[in-house]
Amino acid sequence: MTALVEISSLRKSYWRGQSEVPVLADLDLRVERGEFVALMGPSGSGKSTLLNLIAGLDQPTEGSLRIAGHEIGSLSDRALDRWRNRSIGFVFQFYNLVPVLSAFENVEVPLLLWPISREERTGRVTAALRVVGLADRMEHRPGELSGGEQQRVAIARALVTDPLLVLADEPTGDLDERNADEVLALMRLLNRAGGKTFVMVTHDPRAAAQAGRIVRLEKGRLVDEAA
């Protein structure tokens, strides 16, 4: 496998008034293509901050963060928007679907920024919804779907651009056990059969157990790795 995410000597601090609050310190991490990595750790350990940095939603204070060989910290705001649209798929804890749009339209949103025809867009969206098993519910709005179905729509939205990397922030945090299992099974399938690379933040050991590797963070430092 080749490295998709290469993080070295990464440091991230926030300023609270005059005092610097370190969140991540001297962090090194590699995620290979096709891996499914779970980031675990107590609240405030820096898991979500690390995920935001990998997504290009935030900038590191120091250090290097390369995704597929590109140093993303050097990209302009506009280039970063474009890079994120092309390279990253997001799955959020609360699904973050647009309530006034149907499942189909929600999945279509990232593709609106692509120079492709309506037919091609429709084909991609339909295929993504079929993969997550919601081809028959594509006209439903989020309010008409269960939590598990909404999260599957969100996964379809994350996949529709065929991104390099899918970042999932507590994807089962708002789901009951049965729906959580279905979503995790779907993610595992996409990773194993589809070769998608996943980095997932979770508190849930059952969810983490689905990953190929578990990375533990504590007080902004990597403390343990387990296969």
Next chain:
Amino acid sequence: MARATLPFAYAWRNVLARKLSTAVTLLCVAVSVMVYVVMVSTADGIERVAVSSGDPRNVVVLSTGANSAESSRLPPPSIPVIRHFPGIARDNSGEPLASVELLSAQELWRVDEAESGEGGRFTPIRGVTPSAFQVHTGSHLVAGRLPREPGEILVGRLLARELGGVGVGDSVRFAGRVHRVVGVFEARGQIFESEVWVELASLQTMLDQRDVSQVVIRAADPGRLPEWQEALSESRRVRVDVRLEPDYYADMGRGSRAFAYLGNLVGFLLGLGAIAAGMNSTYAALSGRVREMGTLRALGFGRGSVGAALLAESCLIGALGGLLGILLALFFDGFAMSLMGLAFELQVRPSSLGEGLALALAIGLVGGLLPARSAARLEIVDALRHA
């Protein structure tokens, strides 16, 4: 990238999703547009009547220093001098074409209103002789006959309509007594159509006044009107001011411009209220969708795109409010109104509707700018954490 904006359906459905705030804002915009269009159309109506009034061959003779017929008093001895001034056109029987007139504004009621005392309106009462129909070109009876005795009157077509369809045989009350309508006249939409015409002698008796307000005379040679006007003004036998009739009414119409300015001012003030309502509504929409905006940014939409999405919603409400305001304003098209003693038909011009729509779009645009700027400035990480 293919497009940097979200689809129209996104704006449209978000506007529909917040029904109450959309309805309130839409109503504010609609009322602003309606009031603006109606006021501008009112000013247009007054000006149109004033500009269409007056015959270019006629001059209005007033007492010296009088700006209008209402403040003019010509004593009886001056009347024959004016009527027989050299250069006046004559009718087939050789009589000079001169209309001796007394004008008075009186509070007038329909007889069925008079008992309650409500519904009275100040109406110009013009005491005239039969020559009035010859001098005021285009004025003619469309129903009934000329008054023959005291208490009989003619009403102009617009006034009759404004009084709710008063016609021959009906009665109205003014100057402390009841008057019977014996005829209705038209005057090509001129100012006279908003008046009551009575016999000059009857009005003089009613007002206990021998002086008249003005004499309108026709020049035999309209080509020499300016010299003739000057000669009459400088006559040693009478002390009068002489105005060309179209100029005289056009000056009256200029008062309507103040009304147009007032329309602009009221439209502007109501527009400010609508902007505040729109801004409030759009800010509320933003505060409920901060995480959604953050998600759109995370998915690759730029700062400008999410700002534009909110701005589009605000402009959409503005446009819909504008269309509603225009529809409401169109209800007033052709409405007979009476203002400052002048009856006229309110005609809504397409240009006024266009201005109303532009006002609505401006309200939407200005009301959406600050919330859109706030949306564009959101930091993605903070927005995604928003509850």
